[in-house]
Amino acid sequence: MLAVEQFSVRIGRAEIVKPLDFSVAAGECLAVLGRNGAGKTSLVRGLAGLLAHHGRVALDGTQLDSLNAAERSRRIGYMAQGSAQPSAELTTLDMLLLAQNGSRLGWGVSTDSLTRAEEMLALLDLQPLAHRVASQMSGGQRQMVALGAALVRRPRLLLLDEPTSALDLANQLKLLEIVRDYTRREGIATVMVLHDLNLATRYADRVLMLAGGALAHIGPVRDAMRPDLLAEVFGVHCGIYQIDGGHTAIYPLATA
Numbered sequence: 294m295l296a297v298e299q300f301s302v303r304i305g306r307a308e309i310v311k312p313l314d315f316s317v318a319a320g321e322c323l324a325v326l327g328r329n330g331a332g333k334t335s336l337v338r339g340l341a342g343l344l345a346h347h348g349r350v351a352l353d354g355t356q357l358d359s360l361n362a363a364e365r366s367r368r369i370g371y372m373a374q375g376s377a378q379p380s381a382e383l384t385t386l387d388m389l390l391l392a393q394n395g396s397r398l399g400w401g402v403s404t405d406s407l408t409r410a411e412e413m414l415a416l417l418d419l420q421p422l423a424h425r426v427a428s429q430m431s432g433g434q435r436q437m438v439a440l441g442a443a444l445v446r447r448p449r450l451l452l453l454d455e456p457t458s459a460l461d462l463a464n465q466l467k468l469l470e471i472v473r474d475y476t477r478r479e480g481i482a483t484v485m486v487l488h489d490l491n492l493a494t495r496y497a498d499r500v501l502m503l504a505g506g507a508l509a510h511i512g513p514v515r516d517a518m519r520p521d522l523l524a525e526v527f528g529v530h531c532g533i534y535q536i537d538g539g540h541t542a543i544y545p546l547a548t549a
């Protein structure tokens with residue numbers, strides 16, 4: 294459903310992301326992993342059309358570069374690193390309406406938009422924050438709202454850049470469970486940058502590892518979580534343990 298061919302990002306003379314080929318199936322979550330500076334944000338910003346790039350990106354058979362900005366942003370839900378807010382004085386409901394059609398509450402909002410915004414409030418347990426402005430929320434609360442704004446337009450491709458960075462342990466699990474279930478239920482493609490290997494193992498179907506902007510590995514989670522590969526990509530010797538309930542736990546032992 295998402296087909297990426299010879300995709301690269303160049304800033305000045307530096308090739309920040311070297312030519313990549315990969316695909317993401319409908320209903321699949323792909324985790325993008327790698328060290329700081331490996332090119333993860335550049336990859337997802339490039340896929341979102343926010344950074345100049347080379348190569349081809351097709352979503353449901355349509356080349357994204359052939360679409361105008363409005364059509365592209367209707368098909369892509371993007372949650373930036375650090376969950377940037379459009380305005381500190383917008384409420385959660387305002388943001389969910391703005392993300393759909395550029396209208397604030399009470400400025401000619403359609404019933405459908407309001408219904409969809411309320412669905413997002415319910416999905417993310419955000420009803421208590423519906424009328425609170427962003428400047429009066431915690432960083433974690435803003436991150437949940439940012440996910441709502443990414444999902445509210447029913448995107449076909451969901452791009453999440455470190456979506457759990459401000460969340461407590463329970464909310465990390467909650468957000469990624471919502472993302473995984475939504476991805477499967479709606480048959481969309483999700484690409485998410487994560488730093489936590491345990492979260493990637495638990496919630497991604499496959500992982501793409503970048504090192505120095507180049508593809509280091511792509512494949513199912515179970516094939517990627519190998520001590521030799523983790524040492525090579527992250528520079529850390531890790532122990533990998535099978536624990537209760539069929540889960541895999543990764544524990545960093547020492548820098549390589």
Ligand SMILES: Nc1ncnc2c1ncn2[C@@H]1O[C@H](COP(=O)(O)OP(=O)(O)OP(=O)(O)O)[C@@H](O)[C@H]1O
Nearest residue numbers: 304307309327328329330331332333334335336374
């Ligand atoms: N505007 C820019 N100009 C020059 N170099 C840049 C620019 N933006 C990013 N880079 C460089 O591109 C490389 C990849 O950056 P990127 O933000 O994509 O990495 P990342 O894997 O997301 O890192 P992190 O895990 O720290 O968020 C880094 O070496 C960075 O210094």
